[in-house]
Amino acid sequence: MFEVIFLQFLNGLDKGAAYALIALGLTLVFGTLGVVNFAHGALFMLGAFCAVLFRQLLTLETVTIDPTKLSPWGQPLEVRAPLVQAWFGDFGAVLVNYSVPASIIITIPIMLLLGILLERGIIKHFYKRPHAEQILVTFGLAIVAQEVIKSFFGPNPIPQPMPTDLRGAADIGAFLGMQANVITYPIWRLIYFLFSAAIIGGVFAFLQFTTFGMVVRAGMADRETVGLLGINIDRRFTIMFGLAAVVAGLAGVMYTPLLPPNYHIGMDFLVLSFVVVVVGGMGSLPGAVAAGFLLGILQSFASMTQVKALIPGIDQIIIYLVAVVILLVLPRGLFGRRGVMEA
Amino acid sequence: MLAMSRNDLLLFLGFTIAVLAMPIWLQPFGAAYPDLLQRFMIFGIFAVGFNILFGLTGYLSFGHAAFFGVGSYAAVWSFKLLSLDAIPAMIFAVVVSGLFALAIGFVSLRRSGIYFSILTLAFAQMSYNLAYSVLTPITNGETGLQLTLGDPRHFDRLFGEAMPGQPVPTLLGQSLGGFTGFYFCAGFLILAFFIAQRITGSPFGMMLKGIKSNQTRMNYTGFNTKPYTLAAFVISGMYAGLAGALLAVTDPLAGAERMQWTASGEVVLMTILGGAGTLVGPVIGAWLIKYFENIFSAINETILARFWDFLPDGADHFAVVVSSKFVGEGWFLTLGLVFVLIVVFLPGGIMEGVRRIAHLFDRKRSSPTNPGKTAPHPQPAE
Amino acid sequence: MPTPNVVLHVADVHKRFGGLHALADIDLQVEEGQTHAIIGPNGAGKSTLLNVIIGKLAPSSGQVIFDGAILTGRKPYQINQLGIARVFQTPEIFADLSVLHNVMIPALAKRDGAFKLNMLRSLDSEVGIRQEAEHMLEDVGMHSSRDMHAGSLSRGDKRRMELAMCLIQHPRLLLLDEPTAGMSRHDTNTTIELLKKIKSRGMTKVIIEHDMHVVFSLADKISVLAQGRIIADGTPDQVRGNPKVQEAYLGGTH
Ligand SMILES: Nc1ncnc2c1ncn2[C@@H]1O[C@H](COP(=O)(O)OP(=O)(O)OP(=O)(O)O)[C@@H](O)[C@H]1O
Ligand SMILES: [Mg+2]
Numbered sequence: 001m002f003e004v005i006f007l008q009f010l011n012g013l014d015k016g017a018a019y020a021l022i023a024l025g026l027t028l029v030f031g032t033l034g035v036v037n038f039a040h041g042a043l044f045m046l047g048a049f050c051a052v053l054f055r056q057l058l059t060l061e062t063v064t065i066d067p068t069k070l071s072p073w074g075q076p077l078e079v080r081a082p083l084v085q086a087w088f089g090d091f092g093a094v095l096v097n098y099s100v101p102a103s104i105i106i107t108i109p110i111m112l113l114l115g116i117l118l119e120r121g122i123i124k125h126f127y128k129r130p131h132a133e134q135i136l137v138t139f140g141l142a143i144v145a146q147e148v149i150k151s152f153f154g155p156n157p158i159p160q161p162m163p164t165d166l167r168g169a170a171d172i173g174a175f176l177g178m179q180a181n182v183i184t185y186p187i188w189r190l191i192y193f194l195f196s197a198a199i200i201g202g203v204f205a206f207l208q209f210t211t212f213g214m215v216v217r218a219g220m221a222d223r224e225t226v227g228l229l230g231i232n233i234d235r236r237f238t239i240m241f242g243l244a245a246v247v248a249g250l251a252g253v254m255y256t257p258l259l260p261p262n263y264h265i266g267m268d269f270l271v272l273s274f275v276v277v278v279v280g281g282m283g284s285l286p287g288a289v290a291a292g293f294l295l296g297i298l299q300s301f302a303s304m305t306q307v308k309a310l311i312p313g314i315d316q317i318i319i320y321l322v323a324v325v326i327l328l329v330l331p332r333g334l335f336g337r338r339g340v341m342e343a
Numbered sequence: 344m345l346a347m348s349r350n351d352l353l354l355f356l357g358f359t360i361a362v363l364a365m366p367i368w369l370q371p372f373g374a375a376y377p378d379l380l381q382r383f384m385i386f387g388i389f390a391v392g393f394n395i396l397f398g399l400t401g402y403l404s405f406g407h408a409a410f411f412g413v414g415s416y417a418a419v420w421s422f423k424l425l426s427l428d429a430i431p432a433m434i435f436a437v438v439v440s441g442l443f444a445l446a447i448g449f450v451s452l453r454r455s456g457i458y459f460s461i462l463t464l465a466f467a468q469m470s471y472n473l474a475y476s477v478l479t480p481i482t483n484g485e486t487g488l489q490l491t492l493g494d495p496r497h498f499d500r501l502f503g504e505a506m507p508g509q510p511v512p513t514l515l516g517q518s519l520g521g522f523t524g525f526y527f528c529a530g531f532l533i534l535a536f537f538i539a540q541r542i543t544g545s546p547f548g549m550m551l552k553g554i555k556s557n558q559t560r561m562n563y564t565g566f567n568t569k570p571y572t573l574a575a576f577v578i579s580g581m582y583a584g585l586a587g588a589l590l591a592v593t594d595p596l597a598g599a600e601r602m603q604w605t606a607s608g609e610v611v612l613m614t615i616l617g618g619a620g621t622l623v624g625p626v627i628g629a630w631l632i633k634y635f636e637n638i639f640s641a642i643n644e645t646i647l648a649r650f651w652d653f654l655p656d657g658a659d660h661f662a663v664v665v666s667s668k669f670v671g672e673g674w675f676l677t678l679g680l681v682f683v684l685i686v687v688f689l690p691g692g693i694m695e696g697v698r699r700i701a702h703l704f705d706r707k708r709s710s711p712t713n714p715g716k717t718a719p720h721p722q723p724a725e
Numbered sequence: 726m727p728t729p730n731v732v733l734h735v736a737d738v739h740k741r742f743g744g745l746h747a748l749a750d751i752d753l754q755v756e757e758g759q760t761h762a763i764i765g766p767n768g769a770g771k772s773t774l775l776n777v778i779i780g781k782l783a784p785s786s787g788q789v790i791f792d793g794a795i796l797t798g799r800k801p802y803q804i805n806q807l808g809i810a811r812v813f814q815t816p817e818i819f820a821d822l823s824v825l826h827n828v829m830i831p832a833l834a835k836r837d838g839a840f841k842l843n844m845l846r847s848l849d850s851e852v853g854i855r856q857e858a859e860h861m862l863e864d865v866g867m868h869s870s871r872d873m874h875a876g877s878l879s880r881g882d883k884r885r886m887e888l889a890m891c892l893i894q895h896p897r898l899l900l901l902d903e904p905t906a907g908m909s910r911h912d913t914n915t916t917i918e919l920l921k922k923i924k925s926r927g928m929t930k931v932i933i934e935h936d937m938h939v940v941f942s943l944a945d946k947i948s949v950l951a952q953g954r955i956i957a958d959g960t961p962d963q964v965r966g967n968p969k970v971q972e973a974y975l976g977g978t979h
Pocket of ligand 2: 771772773814902
């Protein structure tokens with residue numbers, strides 16, 4: 001019994017980690033800029049497609065026709081060789097194999113740039129406008145982003161293979177000194193969880209230990225005062241937005257082997273992540289992270305066959321149900337402050 | 344009691360005539376065929392109702408498609424169980440969606456602002472997910488709920504044998520296809536518009552505007568705002584149910600995708616595009632979106648190639664490739680862009696644009712002779 | 726023990742915000758028909774006291790009694806329906822609506838109660854309410870701006886309109902939080918005249934003011950609040966001569 005529960009707990013971690021990462025970015029943007037960003041899920045999706053793009057570039061092929069050999073259909077055989085492999089040899093092959101984690105190299109600059117452009121171009125004009133208008137404009141941006149992706153990459157999910165060496169499962173049970181082969185956990189999920197934990201830790205450390213972070217935290221607590229201190233908030237806001245975009249993008253990149261990305265994956269996650277943010281308490285970073293994991297794990301338990309047999313359909317609605325209950329019992333979510341977003 | 348001011352009466356008559364004459368004046372636009380006209384009516388109703396909650400009361404619901412979907416399901420069930428006649432189906436759908444809205448609104452309205460938006464979204468997503476999973480016996484899951492020859496239709500059987508052939512909704516035995524279907528829907532849109540107009544111009548409507556403007560003040564002024572917002576929520580939910588039922592009348596197949604949040608987003612778009620808080624704005628928004636959806640999604644590369652033919656070689660190819668991203672399947676991209684532009688530059692929607700232009704002309708006309716007349720921000724006539 | 730003609734009795738009210746003791750042991754009795762001024766330095770807790778009375782804030786302990794009814798625990802709208810209206814320190818108005826409608830809304834609240842599903846009637850047929858609102862606007866000298874957007878009014882005009890919004894309800898108790906702040910001298914005088922006129926009709930008022938000219942021309946009684954406590958209480962003459970009051974006002978500034 002304990003094993004079953006522990007396993008479900010583990011199973012919830014990777015989804016929880018994705019929720020936590022997206023919710024973290026949403027909260028950063030909301031807490032510092034005061035903007036409700038419905039395009040945040042789209043940033044997650046764009047990150048995922050950075051991985052797709054990277055792999056497509058890596059696997060661009062040269063096609064040579066070898067007239068000496070015949071294919072089974074009797075035609076001259078086409079020999080396909082990825083360009084990278086032609087250029088870099090074995091290293092190229094490794095690169096293709098590790099395309100998902102390697103695409104982080106392009107994801108960070110792309111997402112940073114996108115984030116900054118978005119903030120400078122549009123978001124900054126909405127700091128003082130009503131929340132409803134912020135929701136609407138970012139919702140429009142999200143539609144644009146996903147339609148652009150759809151028109152370039154098509155409507156269907158594009159599977160991203162994980163590196164061959166990381167395909168198996170780790171025997172966590174044995175590692176913890178329990179019986180072998182009872183609690184095994186796919187390595188990539190474990191990596192995703194550790195990766196998320198590292199990013200979350202990184203963001204918190206950044207906010208905690210740098211002057212930049214201190215100003216931002218002060219700004220989250222009391223925007224007006226910080227503005228009055230004559231600190232140039234604007235530039236920091238831009239950077240924060242870029243940072244949030246990078247976090248969302250990275251969450252998306254690493255999630256691709258777990259769920260083949262399609263153009264609307266961002267919206268699917270966004271809806272859930274908003275629920276996560278609200279459950280955690282609008283504007284609270286620890287709340288976002290805690291609620292992300294909490295809901296991921298709850299969802300994992302709700303999809304157990306035993307539970308589903310007891311309450312049919314519970315796996316489909318558990319997150320929303322929890323959100324409704326929490327919002328009604330704790331109006332400001334788990335960690336929310338007073339007066340945030342209530343007007 | 345039902346007296347109307349002259350302006351209201353003119354607006355209502357103008358609207359009625361414009362709607363009824365649509366098969367004529369939309370001819371030059373290539374939009375005067377029943378199928379599209381019916382959708383104009385249906386989404387017009389949806390948007391008018393949504394506006395009562397969002398435009399008048401200021402509550403942004405992201406889950407209104409749930410009521411639309413419930414209306415569709417209820418109507419199809421009425422066709423299956425009771426009768427193929429449209430009237431009982433409409434009544435049943437409006438009642439069921441009203442009750443559904445009452446339950447959801449009662450809970451969601453305990454919060455305001457973004458929390459309210461998220462709660463409505465959560466409820467709509469729950470309905471959608473359930474419709475696809477455990478509620479399959481009621482919704483028929485992915486296939487969608489449709490009419491079959493074997494449906495009981497208890498009411499109809501009382502009066503005689505079922506007609507042969509595929510069952511279709513009727514009105515007093517009359518088939519509701521083609522323009523009959525359009526006029527049937529148009530009647531409801533006009534009714535819906537009339538009721539919305541009455542509500543807007545009533546003390547009740549004024550309270551809703553007061554709540555949107557300053558809910559705190561309403562409370563300290565002695566109003567219990569809860570029942571007001573709940574009433575607005577239920578009314579707009581019933582409008583959505585009515586629209587959903589009409590869609591089922593014109594095409595008796597109800598699927599869960601009607602309840603997805605994208606559908607909720609669409610009605611928000613319509614309302615904003617036309618002008619939230621105005622009476623005709625949301626209807627115009629709905630018409631424009633459905634019209635351009637129709638046009639844009641029908642355009643394909645062949646048509647584009649013909650259109651760009653005048654350009655020099657190479658350039659025309661490039662133009663075709665670029666513009667093809669915005670039409671056909673890419674219609675939503677155009678929609679998204681237009682939407683962003685509207686929110687950025689014209690948050691009041693098309694009606695705001697019209698007002699600004701009218702104001703411009705007004706000033707031109709009146710300023711040389713009567714400079715004192717342009718008082719700062721005169722209240723627009725209501 | 727409240728004497729029979731005490732309408733408002735704030736009984737042993739405390740209000741804490743975390744560590745801040747914003748109201749400490751407040752005991753205040755307002756008599757029917759009188760104008761009771763509350764004065765005190767910034768941050769003394771004057772607005773907080775009004776917030777407790779109208780149900781915006783719940784007291785940490787103690788209670789508020791209005792005409793024999795305990796207000797504590799009631800919702801703001803119920804308290805208003807009992808006959809208490811308030812002008813806020815920063816105007817609370819319907820900025821998106823016309824001035825006339827701003828004044829009609831409270832009149833409807835008075836007539837129809839806390840909720841009425843009044844959808845079939847047209848607002849245009851509410852001739853009585855409309856006339857009442859127009860008269861009220863004339864009384865406060867704002868009739869000419871009745872069709873303006875309330876949000877575009879000057880700060881002083883917003884207050885005058887808010888005053889009209891309260892007066893049209895004929896409240897038994899009117900709470901005024903710095904009603905003349907932001908007004909020109911001339912408008913201040915008109916407002917004083919107006920408030921005197923209502924007084925002659927027997928409306929009880931609690932008024933917070935920094936402008937001593939206003940206070941002494943209107944008040945029957947004055948309570949002085951400093952750091953959450955009532956440090957002095959009495960007729961204007963008694964308060965004027967009280968050394969504690971002078972200290973409270975001047976004490977912080979050296
Ligand atoms: N909702 C609240 N939460 C926390 N502290 C509050 C709150 N409302 C008021 N305070 C604090 O209580 C104290 C009293 O405030 P209050 O507004 O009652 O003062 P006041 O006498 O009306 O001052 P002023 O003359 O400036 O209007 C202040 O220190 C204020 O910061
Ligand atoms: Mg004050």
